Amino acid sequence: MTEIHSLQNELIEKHSFTEKEAAFFVSHFTERKVKKRQFIIQPDFIAKYRIFVVQGTFKAYVIGKDGQENTISLAMDGWWISDPNSYIYQKPATMFVEALEDSTLLQLDFENEQILKAHSHQFETFFRTVAERGLAFMQRRLIASLTLTAEERYEQFVEKYPEFLQRVPQFTIASYLGMTTQYLSRLRKKQSK
Numbered sequence: 001m002t003e004i005h006s007l008q009n010e011l012i013e014k015h016s017f018t019e020k021e022a023a024f025f026v027s028h029f030t031e032r033k034v035k036k037r038q039f040i041i042q043p044d045f046i047a048k049y050r051i052f053v054v055q056g057t058f059k060a061y062v063i064g065k066d067g068q069e070n071t072i073s074l075a076m077d078g079w080w081i082s083d084p085n086s087y088i089y090q091k092p093a094t095m096f097v098e099a100l101e102d103s104t105l106l107q108l109d110f111e112n113e114q115i116l117k118a119h120s121h122q123f124e125t126f127f128r129t130v131a132e133r134g135l136a137f138m139q140r141r142l143i144a145s146l147t148l149t150a151e152e153r154y155e156q157f158v159e160k161y162p163e164f165l166q167r168v169p170q171f172t173i174a175s176y177l178g179m180t181t182q183y184l185s186r187l188r189k190k191q192s193k
Contacts, residue, residue, distance in 0.1 A: 006054050007026050007029065007052055008022040008026045009022075011026070015126055021120070021122065021123075025123060026106070028108060028115065028116055029052070029106040029107060030107055031054075031104065031106055032104070033103070033104055034056070034099045034104075034105065035099065036100065036103075037099065039097065039098050039099075040098070041082065041086070041096065041097035042096055043092065043095065044092045044093065045093055046086055046087075046090055047082050047083040047087040047093045048087075048109055049082065049108060050087060050110075051080060051081050051082050051106070051107050052078075052079075052080055052105060052106040052108075053105050054077065054078075055077050055103060055104045056077070056099060056101045056104060056105065057074065057075065057076045057099070057100040057103070057164070057167045058098065058100060059071050059073070059075075059098055059168070059172050060074075060075075060082075060083065060095045062094060062095050062096070063096075071172055071175040071176040073138075074172070074176055076163065076164065080130060081097055082097065083097065087110065100168055100169065101167065150179045150183060151187055154179075154184065155191075157176075157177060158191070170188075
C-alpha cells in the first residue's frame, strides 16, 4: 500500500505527525483506482468522501444553463478535492468531479473523519488547516477573476502551476481561467514567441 505511505509521509514531513499518529490517521482511508473520465462525484448524489489525490489529475465543474462547462477547481498529486458543500453538509452535490487521467486516490468517509476529529486535537487541527487553506485559495482565485485581465490570470496560472499545462486539456484550463479555448490558444502562442 505505497499510496497510503504518500499521505503518511506528508503528514510526518509537513504536519509534524509522529509515525504512530500518521499510521493511525491513514488507517481510516481507503485506496481507490479510477480511470480517465470516471466521475467520483456527481450532482444529486451526496459526496461521501474527502479525497486525497495520490497520483492523477481531476477537475470539479458545474454545467451552466447554457450547457457550458465551468471548471471550479483542479487537483493533482498531493492535493485534496471534493464538493465541499455536499461533503460538509452531507447534502446532494452540485458539482461533477472527474478524473482527467488514470488516477489513484485515498478517500475518507464522513463518519471516519468525525472519528478522527474526536480522537485527537491534532487531527482536528489538520482538517481545519486543510479547510482554511482551501478557503484562502478560493478567495485568491475569486479576487483574481474579478481584478485581473484574462492574460494576467493565465500568466499567474503558468507561473504557479506549470505542471497542469502538461497534464490537463487546454479546454479545461480555459474554463478554469474563465476564457474561451481560442483565446487561450492565442495567449499560448503569444507567450511562446
